Amino acid sequence: MPLFWVYSTTVNGAAHEDLMAARKEHLLWQFENQASDKLLGAGPVFEPDSDGPPVAGMYYLVCADAAEAAAHADTDPFHVKGLREYKVMRWSLNESSFLGVGLKVVLNGNEADDPHYHPPAD
Numbered sequence: 001m002p003l004f005w006v007y008s009t010t011v012n013g014a015a016h017e018d019l020m021a022a023r024k025e026h027l028l029w030q031f032e033n034q035a036s037d038k039l040l041g042a043g044p045v046f047e048p049d050s051d052g053p054p055v056a057g058m059y060y061l062v063c064a065d066a067a068e069a070a071a072h073a074d075t076d077p078f079h080v081k082g083l084r085e086y087k088v089m090r091w092s093l094n095e096s097s098f099l100g101v102g103l104k105v106v107l108n109g110n111e112a113d114d115p116h117y118h119p120p121a122d
Helices: 016-035 066-073
Strands: 003-010 039-045 056-062 084-091
Touching: 003 066, 016 039, 056 066, 066 084
Parallel strands: none
Antiparallel strands: 003 056, 003 084, 039 056
16 A cells, blocks of 8 residues: 655644644544554654754655545644644655564554553643
């Protein structure tokens, strides 16, 4: 099945407080999609030499086509609330020394009883 990346950027005028208020819902959305094997990976994007806040978010989806990926991105709470807009691109994973075939990596945990689970802060 094809892979797609979603590059999600904050819309002009979106208040930082509104983004932080929607963050928990956004992260829970990610955990749900990770559990359904739709989400391959996700995380914030930062300026290369900055310790400042994220400038965007990026996640990788496993979908049948770009329309399905866009429909899925439409359900991201940041997008539903109009706080971010996104671009979907098809991606081909050609090489990786990190992921093996059939290996599912959960770096942050997705279950409350997982010792690596870090639920979103209120």
